[in-house]
Amino acid sequence: MSLRTLDEIDGLIRIETSPKEQATPMIMERMRSVYPHDQVFGTYCTVNDYIDCPPDELFEYLTDTRCLEEWTYSLRGFTPTDEPGLWLAHDRLGAGPDGPGSAIYTRTVAHPEAMTVDYHCAWDQGKHLWMIYLMRVVDAQVVFDKPGSVVLWTNCHHPFYDHNPYPETAPAGRPVWVGDFWDMFGPGHQLELANLKAIAEHRHRNGLPVTPAWMR
Template sequence: MRDAEERLAEIPGLVRYENVSRDDLMRQVAEAAKETYSREEVYGRYCTLETYIDCPPEDVFDYLADVYSHEEFTYSVREVEEVDGKPGLYTGWDTVGDNTRIFVRVDAKRDALTVDYHSAWDQGEDLWMVYLFRIVPAEVVLKRPGSVLLWTNCYHPYYAENPYPELAPEGRSFWVGDLWPQFAPGHQVELDNLKAILEHRHRNGIPIVSGRAEAVAR
């Protein structure tokens, strides 16, 4: 244990009980706290939203893991279909952009209740735009039935500049990264859609997943 403490002591800047008194910590925390925070401080590098959903965690997972759910809860992604010859890769139209294709691959882990959407505009080889979802049983954190859903996007460098300008459709006047300042309120609209769909179906005994995947397979 002493060796471990000595190794930690070699790292500059650590704030731990062993080297900073409780009173000094409380003072430091109080000085750092603010009554208000700028948008850049809150959403500059990471955009995280959260909500409570009155629907079981497993059902929320099934809904998010179904790529065709994009056509329901997102504002703009439509006409999703699997790319020929590339199992697991899907494409659709993102109507927030003019004549814009979006490509998506879903990475879903049931045991962890995580669903990640790896996506990109215009091409499906470099899926750099990643939407991270974590579903938490509300019974564990809120002591009530249902789910807490956390949704995070990270500010990838490609948001600042289109890495594949030659693939942009003719006439499109903006890049998805231009929308980053609106990611939080824009995704809040979609999160509200997601919550409304899941709670309505759960409350009324309607199948959670739309069945579009089965219809496409037929």
């Protein structure tokens, strides 16, 4: 295999051009005890955790959009819309002076072979689901050599977090926009992932199905 085509690409750090003696200081420079919040969560927000329950059961649970009613901090009241697969709920974080909170539309896209579950969401309108919550369930036996699941969860900072692209759909008097909370997505999602862990582990530990009867 010829790698000469890589010679014209600037910025590559490979052992052929950057011996270990040169690369080690560069790597050490990237290891810090404290990182700026924006550097960690500015463009991508990723949280992960181990959950002591079978991965296939956890995946099945996550593929039902209504599970968000249980483990998220503020999404409540999921009801189906006239469009198949599209659900309407309310995000209590967007509560204004009146009403239950901001309408949030969600469509779940799941791929069983890869055990990926993506929640496509948007406040106020269901035509452009631009908030994408990317989740993957991994068999812990493969990566940790023990039973259970690993959940990987990433959000990308879509430009619409910085401004509401559909202001005409927003309820009058709402004091916040979903993007106002971006800086808190890291710890907030870790809190929600801890909820997911507690729910799934409790049910598995007590011999209950991870997906409750009311969702079946």
